[in-house]
Amino acid sequence: MRQLRTVVALLGATLFALAGVALPASAGGTAEAGSTAQAGGTAQASSTAQASSTADPAPKKLFSIKDDRIRKPTGLVRSTKHQGTYWAVSSSGDTGRVFALDATGQVQAVFRFGAKVKDVEALGIDRNGTLYIADIGDSQGSRDQIEIYTIPEPESLQDSANVKYHQYDFKYPDGAHDAETLLVDPETSQLYVVTKSSKGAGSIYSAPASPTRQGTNDLTKLAPAPTGVITDGTFLPDGQQVVLRTKTDLTTVAWGDNPNAVARSAALPGEGDSVALGGADGTVVFGADGASPGIYELAVPAKATTGGTKTPSASATPKPATTSDSTNDSSGKSHNLRWIIIGAALFALIITIFTFPPGRRERRDRQAENDRLTGQSPPTPHRRQHS
Numbered sequence: 001m002r003q004l005r006t007v008v009a010l011l012g013a014t015l016f017a018l019a020g021v022a023l024p025a026s027a028g029g030t031a032e033a034g035s036t037a038q039a040g041g042t043a044q045a046s047s048t049a050q051a052s053s054t055a056d057p058a059p060k061k062l063f064s065i066k067d068d069r070i071r072k073p074t075g076l077v078r079s080t081k082h083q084g085t086y087w088a089v090s091s092s093g094d095t096g097r098v099f100a101l102d103a104t105g106q107v108q109a110v111f112r113f114g115a116k117v118k119d120v121e122a123l124g125i126d127r128n129g130t131l132y133i134a135d136i137g138d139s140q141g142s143r144d145q146i147e148i149y150t151i152p153e154p155e156s157l158q159d160s161a162n163v164k165y166h167q168y169d170f171k172y173p174d175g176a177h178d179a180e181t182l183l184v185d186p187e188t189s190q191l192y193v194v195t196k197s198s199k200g201a202g203s204i205y206s207a208p209a210s211p212t213r214q215g216t217n218d219l220t221k222l223a224p225a226p227t228g229v230i231t232d233g234t235f236l237p238d239g240q241q242v243v244l245r246t247k248t249d250l251t252t253v254a255w256g257d258n259p260n261a262v263a264r265s266a267a268l269p270g271e272g273d274s275v276a277l278g279g280a281d282g283t284v285v286f287g288a289d290g291a292s293p294g295i296y297e298l299a300v301p302a303k304a305t306t307g308g309t310k311t312p313s314a315s316a317t318p319k320p321a322t323t324s325d326s327t328n329d330s331s332g333k334s335h336n337l338r339w340i341i342i343g344a345a346l347f348a349l350i351i352t353i354f355t356f357p358p359g360r361r362e363r364r365d366r367q368a369e370n371d372r373l374t375g376q377s378p379p380t381p382h383r384r385q386h387s
């Protein structure tokens with residue numbers, strides 16, 4: 001019986017020890033998880049703060065355009081055939097012509113085409129070297145259609161007074177719009193027109209995949225444009241992003257069925273209308289108006305937007321409900337298990353105290369007391385009695 005009692009007592013002590021170990025271990029695990037989460041959150045917040053506090057790189061001036069024919073470069077693209085050359089069109093009121101600029105801002109050649117343009121506002125180029133001259137300006141909102149002219153990029157940079165061209169006519173599905181931006185997808189040569197609005201945002205319209213020169217092509221409204229008066233834009237080489245220009249800044253847009261602004265530059269030096277791919281990877285160039293318009297180079301904006309359309313940050317991404325529920329279930333189960341262990345230990349101790357009879361020492365003491373009262377001699381301890 002004594003052995004049984006000892007076993008039960010040891011069982012109770014073991015259960016209490018397990019409960020004691022379980023409690024701090026669980027608490028420690030919770031604290032560790034909390035510390036890890038806090039450390040991760042702190043690190044992420046610190047990283048975010050550091051990224052936000054990092055100043056945008058300053059634009060680098062490449063050259064000035066010292067030619068009276070180009071007071072305001074409203075369209076600008078990088079040549080695909082001539083290294084270091086940029087094509088430009090001047091502001092509204094100019095005739096049908098395109099200027100080739102070298103790396104110092106000097107006009108290398110002028111290409112004239114015979115179309116009677118109304119308000120040329122943008123310029124584009126595809127990977128095959130086709131130039132797209134966009135006659136899309138309509139400040140009065142009175143045009144029934146807009147025109148886009150195409151000419152092949154010449155093999156040599158020499159003045160030409162009568163360049164052959166193709167004309168494509170387009171109309172909006174919802175009435176006349178003023179626009180200054182033409183986008184040419186680098187992979188498919190798909191055309192997009194971005195309208196501008198002095199109130200709120202403009203819209204992005206797509207042209208047919210294969211526009212015709214017979215009749216008028218219908219534009220399709222694709223999505224709202226980012227906020228701001230958009231004055232020009234360009235696809236990046238991968239076709240996954242677009243950089244749009246306002247008079248004062250640049251916006252990087254993730255392209256797709258729902259174009260979304262993901263980054264915005266700081267204020268640009270001076271006001272202007274044009275933007276194009278830069279000479280180095282990950283850069284764009286833009287123009288600043290003036291008596292000698294300046295052309296600047298800047299890294300593609302990658303800093304998170306501080307206004308307008310935003311994309312969710314990684315930390316704000318909602319987690320699946322199953323993860324949270326699983327965590328709560330595990331916590332609840334651990335809590336219940338600890339109380340079950342404590343209850344079992346208490347029950348074992350109570351059984352030991354109140355159920356089992358006294359041990360050998362208590363019986364020996366009672367026997368000695370009984371022998372004293374009856375006059376019998378107590379047995380000699382640890383000595384065997386012989387009959």
